[in-house]
Amino acid sequence: MKERIHSKTAPGKTPELLTCGSPWRRILLFSLPLLGGEICHLLYGMADAFILGRVLGIGALAAAGVASGFVQLVFGLAIGLSSGFTVITAQCIGSGDRDGISRSIAAGISLSLVLGLVFTAVLIPLTRPVLRLMNTPQEILGDAAAYASIIIGGIAVSIFNNLFCGLIQAAGDSVTPLAFLTISSILNILLDVLLVAAIPWGVRGAAMATVFSQLISAVLALRVLRRRLGSFLPRRGAWYPGRRDLAAHFSLGISMALQQIIVEFGNILVQAVMNRLGTVTIGAVAAAQKIRALNMMPFFAVSRAVTTYTAQNYGAGRMDRVNRGIFQTCLLCLGGGLCMALLNRTGGRFFASLFIRDSAEGAALAYRYIIFSGYTVTVLGFMLIFRSSLQGMGKHFGPVMSGVMETVMSVLAAFVLIPRIGFLGVCLVNPLSWLASFFPVFLSFLGIQKGKGP
Numbered sequence: 001m002k003e004r005i006h007s008k009t010a011p012g013k014t015p016e017l018l019t020c021g022s023p024w025r026r027i028l029l030f031s032l033p034l035l036g037g038e039i040c041h042l043l044y045g046m047a048d049a050f051i052l053g054r055v056l057g058i059g060a061l062a063a064a065g066v067a068s069g070f071v072q073l074v075f076g077l078a079i080g081l082s083s084g085f086t087v088i089t090a091q092c093i094g095s096g097d098r099d100g101i102s103r104s105i106a107a108g109i110s111l112s113l114v115l116g117l118v119f120t121a122v123l124i125p126l127t128r129p130v131l132r133l134m135n136t137p138q139e140i141l142g143d144a145a146a147y148a149s150i151i152i153g154g155i156a157v158s159i160f161n162n163l164f165c166g167l168i169q170a171a172g173d174s175v176t177p178l179a180f181l182t183i184s185s186i187l188n189i190l191l192d193v194l195l196v197a198a199i200p201w202g203v204r205g206a207a208m209a210t211v212f213s214q215l216i217s218a219v220l221a222l223r224v225l226r227r228r229l230g231s232f233l234p235r236r237g238a239w240y241p242g243r244r245d246l247a248a249h250f251s252l253g254i255s256m257a258l259q260q261i262i263v264e265f266g267n268i269l270v271q272a273v274m275n276r277l278g279t280v281t282i283g284a285v286a287a288a289q290k291i292r293a294l295n296m297m298p299f300f301a302v303s304r305a306v307t308t309y310t311a312q313n314y315g316a317g318r319m320d321r322v323n324r325g326i327f328q329t330c331l332l333c334l335g336g337g338l339c340m341a342l343l344n345r346t347g348g349r350f351f352a353s354l355f356i357r358d359s360a361e362g363a364a365l366a367y368r369y370i371i372f373s374g375y376t377v378t379v380l381g382f383m384l385i386f387r388s389s390l391q392g393m394g395k396h397f398g399p400v401m402s403g404v405m406e407t408v409m410s411v412l413a414a415f416v417l418i419p420r421i422g423f424l425g426v427c428l429v430n431p432l433s434w435l436a437s438f439f440p441v442f443l444s445f446l447g448i449q450k451g452k453g454p
Contacts, residue, residue: 023309023321023324023325023328023329026309026325027302027305027306027309027325027328027329027332028302028305028332030172030174030305030308030309031174031301031302031304031305032174032301033174033175033177033178034169034174034178034300034301034302034304034305035297035298035301035302036178036181036182037177037178037181037301038297038298038300038301039297040178040181040182040184040185041181041185041293041297042290042293042294042297043185043189045290045293046290046354046355047188047189047192048064048188048192048206048209048210049061049064049286049287049290049355050354050355051192051193051196051197051206052064052196052203052206053283053287053355053356053357054355054357055196055197056196056202056203057358058279058280058283058356058358058359058362059139059140059143059279059283060140060143060202060203061283061286061287061355061356062137062140062279062282062283062286063140063143063144063147063203064143064144064147064203064206064286065282065283065285065286065289066131066134066136066140066144066271066275066282067131067144067145067147067148067151067203068286068289069134069264069267069268069271070127070130070131070134070148070152070268071147071148071151071152072264072267073261073264073265073268074119074123074151074152074155074158075158076257076260076261076264077119077155077159077257077260077261078155078158078159078161078162079162079257079260080253080254080256080257080258080259080260080261081111081112081115081159081162081163081253081254081256081257082108082112082159082162082163082166082253083162083166083253083256083307083391084249084252084253084254084255084256084257084391085104085107085108085111085112085163085166085249085252085253086108086163086166086167086169086170087170087252087256087307087311087391087392087394088104088107088108088248088249088252088394089101089104089105089108089167089170089171090170090307090308090311090312090315090392091311091312091314091315091394092104092315093170093171093172093312093315094311094312094313094314094315094316095315095316102233103241103242103245104245104249105167105233106241106245107241107245107246107248107249108163108167108249108253109163110241110246111246111249111250111253112156112159112160112163113156115159116155116156116159116160117156119155119156120152120153120155120156123152123155124149124152124153127145127148127149127152128141128145128149130268131144131145131148133272134268134271134272134275135272135273135275135276136275137275137278137279137282139279140279143202143203144203146202146203146204146207147203147204147206147207148207150204150207150208150211151207151210151211153211154210154211154214154215157211157214157215157218158214160218160222161214161215161217161218161221164218164221164222164225165177165180165181165217165221167225168221168224168225169304169308170308170311172308172312174305174308176221176224177221180217180220180221181217183216183217183220184213184214184216184217185213187209187212187213187216188209188210188213191205191208191209191212191213192205192206192209194209195208195209196209251396252394252396255396255399255400256391256399258400258403259387259399259400259402259403260403261403262400262403262404262406262407265407266406266407266408266410266411266433267410269410269411269414269415270410270411270413270414270418270426270429273414273415273418273419274414274418274426277418277422277423277426280359280361280362280365281362281365281423281426283356283359283362284352284356284359284361284362284363284365284366284369285365285366285369285426287352287354287355287356287362287366288352288365288366288367288369288370288373289369290355291344291348291351291352291366291370291373292369292370292373292377292430294340294343295340295343295344295373295374295377296377296380298336298340298381299333299336299377299380299381299384299385300384302329302332302333302381302384302385303381303384303385303387303388304388306325306326306329306384306385306388306389306392307388307389307391307392308392309322309325309392310322310325310326310388310389310391310392310393311392311393311394313325314392314393314394322389322392322393323449325389326385326386326389326445329385330381330382330385333378333381333382333385334378334381336378336381337377337378337381338378340373340374340377340378341374341375341377342374343374344370344371344373344374344375345371345374348367348370348371348374349363349367351366351370352364352366352367352370365423368423368424368427369423369426369427372427372428372430372431373430375431376430376431376434379431379434379435379438380430380434382438382442383402383434383437383438383441386398386438386441386442386444386445387399387402387437387441389445390441390444390445390448393448395444395448397444398440398441398443398444398445399441401440401441401444402437402438402440402441403437404440405433405436405437405439405440406433406434406436406437407433408436409432409433409435409436409437410429410430410432410433413425413428413429413432413433414429417429
């Protein structure tokens with residue numbers, strides 16, 4: 001018989017449940033700390049670009065920009081795996097299954113350890129060959145390979161950082177991970193200044209700052225899990241999860257990681273085509289993508305809240321609340337998209353000038369890219385909401401097909417549009433891929449409503 005988390009005999013802190021109250025209010029309040037986390041990510045990403053561009057010039061900025069495609073593939077693995085593991089934890093919390101929570105945590109930690117070691121051993125030797133296949137200019141190949149290799153060497157740190165913070169969020173606490181991320185981001189920026197500007201370690205210093213700051217966040221998150229949620233951690237015998245638990249977590253984690261990998265693989269191919277346009281274009285896009293991240297971060301924060309909200313309510317059998325939450329969140333995203341379009345239109349030139357000061361052509365190209373991002377980011381928001389709701393229900397097919405369609409459209413746009421219309425094609429790649437990836441998750445969600453979805 002399952003032990004319930006609300007039993008009077010159950011010690012420890014009861015997780016925060018999102019199965020009551022106004023759906024849009026619960027999602028919005030839960031997403032605000034996640035938005036703070038996205039802002040922290042943005043700030044230290046912008047700090048990397050600002051320091052590299054200002055101190056070392058557009059060449060170093062371009063090197064980090066080229067490497068970011070492969071680096072994002074690594075982060076996609078980490079985020080996808082940990083998100084899949086913690087979705088099952090959140091479902092167990094929603095259903096009140098204490099034993100299920102313990103087994104889920106044990107399975108997530110065991111799989112994270114094994115996969116982190118395997119990915120480190122496999123991916124580091126591939127770094128330089130992949131960058132060569134991406135048509136990386138020879139003058140920045142060495143710096144790009146060094147930057148990517150250091151960050152990939154810390155993939156296990158990234159996986160555990162996301163897992164521990166995700167477990168805290170699955171229990172309904174999105175504030176504590178924000179505190180860790182804030183500390184990590186401040187540390188990252190300080191280390192960037194030290195290792196790039198003060199100690200001349202170049203792009204290697206920026207990469208080492210990222211890995212070390214994530215390690216600090218992971219240690220802090222683990223301490224909170226042991227202190228505040230200790231009664232929900234696996235008991236001694238539960239640290240050896242059964243095959244069924246491992247298979248369920250591996251299946252969902254890999255499916256979510258696969259969705260991320262498919263998307264990032266498409267981005268790598270786009271980067272390879274774009275690299276033929278030269279170092280100035282590479283640097284301009286690398287700078288503009290920091291502003292695009294500003295546009296996207298509210299939608300990513302809300303979508304992560306939707307995943308936890310859907311997982312808990314789906315586990316509790318409250319599909320009516322899932323539907324209301326998705327509808328109301330779409331309205332929030334529509335308003336957010338209009339704000340981003342206005343922000344980019346009025347402040348785009350200033351944003352571009354923050355990162356690029358030694359190339360007027362590069363600043364102008366960055367501004368054009370920023371304008372396109374602002375006008376089209378709402379499409380991304382809608383796609384993320386439906387994809388996150390499916391992931392919260394533990395559904396694989398729709399999100400994976402969404403990633404496939406996003407990659408297919410990205411590759412088609414890159415190989416067809418960029419050679420023919422140049423930089424305008426670069427600007428159109430993301431909007432077209434977002435639109436293509438929306439339809440599989442929307443149709444899959446409709447199929448579930450009619451009892452026909454996989």
